[in-house]
Amino acid sequence: MLTITHFTKSYKGGKKAVNDLNLVVGRGDIYGFIGHNGAGKTTTIRAVVGVLDFEEGDIEIDGVSIKKDPVACKAKTAYIPDNPDLYDHLTGIQYLNFIADLFSVSKADRERLIKKYSDAFQITANLGDMISSYSHGMKQKLAIISALIHKPKLLVLDEPFVGLDPKAAHMLKTIMVELCSNGSAIFFSTHVLDVAEKLCNKIAIIKGGQLIAHGRTEEVKGKNSLEDVFLELIDND
Amino acid sequence: MINIWRLTKLQLLSSFGLNKALHTKEVKERRKALLLSTGILAGVLMIAAASFGYSFMMALAFEQMGRMDLLLAIMMAVTSLVGFFTTVYKASGVLFSYRDYDLVMSLPIKTTHVVASRILQLYVLNMFFTVMVMLPAGVVYAIKVNPGALFYLFFLITLLCIQLLPIIAATIIGASVSWIASRFKASRMISLVLTFAVMIALMVGSFGMNGNGQALADMGTGLADMIFKLYPLAAIYVDAVCSYRVGSLLLFIVLSVLSFMIFATVLGTKYKAIHTGLTTSHASSKYIMKPLEASSPFRALYKKELRRYFSSSIYVLNTSMGMILLLVMSVALLFVSPGKLGELIEIPQLSHYLSTVAPIIVSLFVTLSCTTSSAISLEGNHLWILKSSPVSKQSILLSKVAVNLTITLPIVVVSDVLLMISLHMGWIESLLLLVIPSIYACYSAMLGIIINLKLPKLEWTSEVAVVKQSAAVLASMFIGIISLLIPLGISLLLAHVNGKLILSGVGMLMIAVCIAMFRYMQTKGERLVQKL
Known part of the structure; x- marks a missing residue:
């Protein structure tokens, strides 16, 4: 579903934020992407969803290059950033309807899916309020719902559990598993290693812009905990 | 007081992309900043030249009438009026609408000082126009009258104060509009409608004043009377700068600075309440799913x-x-x-x-x-x-x-x-x-x-x-x-x-x-x- 080939991103001044990254996320995968602050996780994620421009390498979603046909790639992808800055001047329902319009979701589907997910995240009663009145967690829930209503084939999340209450975090994990069992793929970054260990069937660890380990979760962590492996890999220069 | 300057400096650095231009290492960005600065400088020079030419033409007429003081009086009144009009509608935005409000207000700084820094931002923006109009007028006056050294000193001191009162007057209107609007649910819309109403009322009012066209035609004392009647501070200003009266100079400075300090203090007491009223969204939390309209x-x-x-x-x-x-x-x-x-x-x-x-x-x-x-x-x-x-x-x-x-x-x-x-x-x-x-x-x-x-x-x-x-x-x-x-x-x-x-x-x-x-x-x- 997602193929990253020789992806390199240099920032102004020539410093490489990510260097020659190769990764494949298949259908049904829940792929955890972990690394310390500034390792290159968000840069990679932003390039995958077509927000960040890049020169070297290629990223394909369902066989289509994001460079060649970005609109087609984005139509299959949903993205939730680490800090969901949503339109404060819209109400929750106006925002969801706006996203449904951009993704050409049918009237019946959008009504059904908005109800389904906003009930699940217990936010339906707040949908008529301005987003400016929402707490961080409510904005996060709204961003998640907006990502789910167009039934994405690839769901890309950057630190999705930050700001969610325990019930909402549990709900999100359940939905992630449900999505993958239906053939979608999930690629997400997290600092919560326990969650990654339990939820992901595959893990990639990035350090200084380069992948230092990746593969099936059991293979990456072996007999140790993911936390131990992560700390060992990060501390070893 | 140092905190007022610190906050003002921070706001000004983010204006016009100044900080970015100063700290960017990218050649392309630097080139862009240089090009922009050159463009702005060229614009400033053009405006200054036009302003000088305009002052010079007016000075020719006033010279014949033997009333060169009118040049400074008119320019001062015009600067003040333009400053007032252009501040009325941006006052509320500068005072209350900024994202780092929480950060700034959580700092160990008096609310009055925060208010003062916001007003100073308006002041610095208006100073640009004041300098563009007043400096060429002052130069023309100096060429024609050849005044004593005190003129230059008094002219420069008063130059710093000219904008204070118009800004305060405009900010009082802007803050009052915000204060009224903050008491309603649809505060932003009310604020918008009220500001429009004030601006249109001011415009219609100024058309009414222009109706007294004969006074303009009469020139001479009639014109001076009209300016001083319309804007009494212009009389004090002319007295101070052209006649070197220390009493008028002190009165002009005290009026300007005192009004600034009193306003900052008074607004400081209501500042948080107005901001809260303006930024708090009404949340009913009673939404029930309804049919949605699909669009392209x-x-x-x-x-x-x-x-x-x-x-x-x-x-x-x-x-x-x-x-x-x-x-x-x-x-x-x-x-x-x-x-x-x-x-x-x-x-x-x-x-x-x-x-x-x-x-x-x-x-x-x-x-x-x-x-x-x-x-x-x-x-x-x-x-x-x-x-x-x-x-x-x-x-x-x-x-x-x-x-x-x-x-x-x-x-x-x-x-x-x-x-x-x-x-x-x-x-x-x-x-x-x-x-x-x-x-x-x-x-x-x-x-x-x-x-x-x-x-x-x-x-x-x-x-x-x-x-x-x-x-x-x-x-x-x-x-x-x-x-x-x-x-x-x-x-x-x-x-x-x-x-x-x-x-x-x-x-x-x-x-x-x-x-x-x-x-x-x-x-x-x-x-x-x-x-x-």
Whole structure:
């Protein structure tokens, strides 16, 4: 579903934020992407969803290059950033309807899916309020719902559990598993290693812009905990 | 006191992309900043030269009357009035609408000092205009009168104080509007409507004053009396600067500084309450799912952009004041015939000029109402939503152009019909009056988008920094006005050539420019948005 080939991103001044990254996320995968602050996780994620421009390498979603046909790639992808800055001047329902319009979701589907997910995240009663009145967690829930209503084939999340209450975090994990069992793929970054260990069937660890380990979760962590492996890999220069 | 300066410095550094220009290591960014600075410097020099020329011409008349003090009195009064008018509608935005409010208010700084720093930001912005008008006037006065050394000292001291009282007066109106609005649920809309009402009342009021045209014609003492009656502070100012009266100087300084301090202290006591009222959204939490309306992606983008526009009072006020002015003037012209207006302002053939240059004048108002030059920058932290959506970047850009046209075209049509009636225009002139401003509306909207793509300002804490102070807004306004001054100059210079022919030529040329800009957006738009 997602193929990253020789992806390199240099920032102004020539410093490489990510260097020659190769990764494949298949259908049904829940792929955890972990690394310390500034390792290159968000840069990679932003390039995958077509927000960040890049020169070297290629990223394909369902066989289509994001460079060649970005609109087609984005139509299959949903993205939730680490800090969901949503339109404060819209109400929750106006925002969801706006996203449904951009993704050409049918009237019946959008009504059904908005109800389904906003009930699940217990936010339906707040949908008529301005987003400016929402707490961080409510904005996060709204961003998640907006990502789910167009039934994405690839769901890309950057630190999705930050700001969610325990019930909402549990709900999100359940939905992630449900999505993958239906053939979608999930690629997400997290600092919560326990969650990654339990939820992901595959893990990639990035350090200084380069992948230092990746593969099936059991293979990456072996007999140790993911936390131990992560700390060992990060501390070893 | 040092905290007031620290906060003001922080705000000023984020204005006009100053900090970015100072600290960027990228050659391209530096080159852009250098180019922009050169452009601004050239603009400043042009304005200074024009201001000097204007002062010099006025000085010739005042010299004959033996009242050179009137030059400084008039310029001081004009500076103060312009400062007042331009501050009324931006005061609320500068005082209350900034994103780092929580951060600033959590610092160990007195609220009064925070308020003072916000007013000082307005002061620094207005100082630019004051210096542009007063300094050339002072130089002309010095050349003509050859005053003593005290003049220079008093002139420079008072120069720093001229803007304080007008700003305070305007800010009192702005803060009062915000205070009233903060008590209602729809506080932003109320604030917008009230500010518009105040501005229109001030405009109508100033038209009423101009009605006393005879006083202007009388000149001499009549004029001096009128200025001093209209703005008594001008009398104190002239007394201090031209007659070197220390008492008047002290009175002028004390009045200005004391009013600033009292206002900052009084507003400081209500500041948090007003801010809370303005920024708190009413949440009913009683929504029940209803049938939803599906739209095409373009229509959805357009609706979102229109809602964005009306959600920001500073955005609306800054970009629609030109259209409001146009409408008010078109209505006013229904009641004052062009001939009478010509007599009043002593331009005998005004009606002839008006029918020829009316399309250009209407286009000037259209150019001043460019919403697109800040539309991309205003996306700010939300840009990820559009960039990660499966819509072409051209649709995003065109939706912003469409909103600008929605703001300008209906008012252009209504105003043009009123002008056709009041100016008794023939059908070709009427057609030109409709077509030329419409072309300029398209031109200005697309020009704004392209310039904003080239000069984006996506990191900001206050919308004022984008809507009023960003490089893209200044550049598009400058280019827009130049694009009108050239045909206006040609029309006036070639008065013997058929005006309709010149306007038709201008129209054809601008259509070609519009097509070129549209094609540019279609071919380069995707790349430029992606680079943001």
